[in-house]
Amino acid sequence: MNFQPTTLNERVDSLDILRGFSLLGILLVNMFGFYLPMPHVLDLNSWFTSAEDIIWHQTLDIYVQGSFYPLFSMLFGYGLAMQYMKAERTGTSFYKFAPKRLIVLLCLGLIHAFLIWWGDILTMYAFCGFFLLLFIRFSGGWLLTFGIIINSLMHIFILLIYALAGMMSAEYETPAVDIALINSAITAYGVGGWGDAFVQRLKDLSVQMSIGMWISSLVTILPYMLIGAAAAKWRLIERAKELKIFWISFAIIFVAAGLFIKSAPFMFTRTYILDYLKVYVGGPILSIGYIALIVSLCLLPTAAKLLTPIATAGRMSLTLYIMQSIICTILFYNFGFGLYGKVDVQMGTLIAIGIFVVQVILAELWFTKFKQGPLELAVKRIVYPPIKGQ
Numbered sequence: 001m002n003f004q005p006t007t008l009n010e011r012v013d014s015l016d017i018l019r020g021f022s023l024l025g026i027l028l029v030n031m032f033g034f035y036l037p038m039p040h041v042l043d044l045n046s047w048f049t050s051a052e053d054i055i056w057h058q059t060l061d062i063y064v065q066g067s068f069y070p071l072f073s074m075l076f077g078y079g080l081a082m083q084y085m086k087a088e089r090t091g092t093s094f095y096k097f098a099p100k101r102l103i104v105l106l107c108l109g110l111i112h113a114f115l116i117w118w119g120d121i122l123t124m125y126a127f128c129g130f131f132l133l134l135f136i137r138f139s140g141g142w143l144l145t146f147g148i149i150i151n152s153l154m155h156i157f158i159l160l161i162y163a164l165a166g167m168m169s170a171e172y173e174t175p176a177v178d179i180a181l182i183n184s185a186i187t188a189y190g191v192g193g194w195g196d197a198f199v200q201r202l203k204d205l206s207v208q209m210s211i212g213m214w215i216s217s218l219v220t221i222l223p224y225m226l227i228g229a230a231a232a233k234w235r236l237i238e239r240a241k242e243l244k245i246f247w248i249s250f251a252i253i254f255v256a257a258g259l260f261i262k263s264a265p266f267m268f269t270r271t272y273i274l275d276y277l278k279v280y281v282g283g284p285i286l287s288i289g290y291i292a293l294i295v296s297l298c299l300l301p302t303a304a305k306l307l308t309p310i311a312t313a314g315r316m317s318l319t320l321y322i323m324q325s326i327i328c329t330i331l332f333y334n335f336g337f338g339l340y341g342k343v344d345v346q347m348g349t350l351i352a353i354g355i356f357v358v359q360v361i362l363a364e365l366w367f368t369k370f371k372q373g374p375l376e377l378a379v380k381r382i383v384y385p386p387i388k389g390q
Contacts (some may be wrong), residue, residue, distance in 0.1 A: 014237050014298045017307045018075055019314030024356045025068035026121070027324050030044075031348045033119045034328040035340050037185035039207045045173040045270075056345035066283025069121070070224045071290060077123055077132060077228030078237070084136045085232070095133070101383045108322075108375070112145045117325040119202035120282045127214060128222040135226060139382045140233030147226030154219035158276065167272040170233060172265070187331050190340040197333055224284065240295050242243060247299075250292035258286025290303065313356075313363040316373025327355055 032038055041047050044062070048054050080098065087094035109122030135146055162168050180204065190201030207213075231237070240247055260284030265274045297303040313320055330336035331351070332343075343351065366373065372380065 012237055013308075013311050014240065014295050015075065015078065015305060016311035016314035017298060017304075018071070018291060018294055019317045020310035020360070021290070021314075022068055022072045022075060023313060023317055023320055025064050025070065025325075025361070026321070027352045027356060028064045028349060029068060030119055030324070031328070031352045035332045035348055036342055037182040037189075037322055039204060040121070040178055040181040040185060042175045042177055050344070053345045058266055060345070061278075061347065062259065062266070063286075066262070066279045067258070067286040067290065068220065070284040071287035073125070073128075073221045073224035074120070074228030074231070074287070074291065076129065077225030078231075078232040079228075080129065080132060081136060081229035081232035086172045094136075097383055098133055098136075099130070101379065102126045102133075104382050105129070106377050108318075108379075110323055112325060113205055113209070114201065116322070117197075118201045118208050118285070119325075121242075122321075123209065124214070124217045124221060125225075128225055129221055130218055131218065132225045132229065136229060140230040143226045143230035143233060145321060147223040147230065150219055150226070151223035155280065158280075159273075162272055162276070170272055172205070172270045172272055172275050186341060190338070190357070191334050194333075194335045197329075197335065200282055220280070226286075236338070237295055240299060244296075244299060247292050247296045251289060251296045254285050254289030254292060256289075258282050258289050262286060309360045310365055316366065316376055317362055318379070319373035319375040320363065322375060323359065324355060 009380060035241060036044075045054075048057050056340070063168060068278075083098065084094045087097075103126070106126035107121050108119045113120035113123060135143060138146070159168075162284055184203065188196040192200070235247075236243060259282075262278045264282075265278050268274065280310075294307075298307065332338075332340045334340065363373075370377075
């Protein structure tokens with residue numbers, strides 16, 4: 001029996017809207033990495049000095065930063081679990097195709113990281129995806145339990161260190177940075193050519209893909225994949241109409257709680273504990289709130305129709321994600337338009353929104369002639385065998 005990826009008739013509009021929405025959030029966050037010497041700036045809150053930049057950054061910090069990698073992780077887990085359940089229904093071996101798809105994503109991520117931009121996320125998601133395959137057979141209840149336990153272990157470990165070091169209520173101090181690495185990035189991307197950018201990208205990748213980052217992904221990304229997979233096992237999004245009260249309640253509670261926790265370091269004295277809670281508790285809570293909010297909005301026919309272009313972009317999210325990096329490196333690096341370090345936070349945000357709007361329009365035009373995005377089609381051709389007769 002032939003096994004194929006989700007067809008147009010099988011697609012869930014809410015999921016595609018969430019994928020499209022996550023593309024915008026990821027770009028807003030990644031924008032700092034395109035025009036600033038990241039990942040060597042350890043605290044952006046202390047990097048900006050003008051009042052306007054500080055306000056714009058704090059707004060993004062509260063509403064966007066730390067809330068889209070959990071959202072994307074849950075969507076990844078949801079999608080993988082949907083494929084697993086489809087394979088069960090069709091009597092196909094899921095493990096014949098899933099590892100191959102993850103290997104393709106991993107290779108694509110490595111190409112992206114080494115040749116285009118150091119801030120790739122595909123490699124980490126593919127890496128965690130292999131661990132998710134070990135759990136995917138379990139029921140929704142067990143998947144949720146595993147996700148909570150793994151994530152809780154991280155919280156317990158970090159908070160224990162904070163307590164032993166007496167840092168719980170201590171006022172946050174900006175960590176020291178390596179000025180040489182920062183200057184190297186500014187020089188390579190700001191005034192250097194493609195070769196200089198490539199050499200610098202290798203230095204940046206030594207931080208972005210360090211052993212510590214791979215290990216930390218198993219307690220910061222994998223748990224949310226497990227939670228997303230649990231939601232898929234329960235078909236929470238497909239059953240949104242009958243679970244209307246559940247989704248609306250989650251939207252109200254989680255958005256309010258997430259925004260409060262993420263705002264706390266700015267409303268009160270910025271302590272280590274409040275800063276930690278902002279990133280690792282408030283961020284994921286707000287991401288669940290965003291999911292619930294969008295699913296709730298999609299229950300309204302008018303809202304669902306208005307969000308259709310976002311869903312169209314979500315159908316080719318892999319292609320658009322890579323396209324974002326290509327566009328931004330051309331815009332900011334010296335071998336392109338050379339805007340590196342020359343834009344403020346407001347301009348960077350507006351550029352990100354502008355790119356996303358253009359991508360939504362391009363996606364609409366693309367799907368008037370094609371059924372899949374170009375990279376999505378390439379992955380399909382590699383992973384899934386052709387159907388006989390086609």
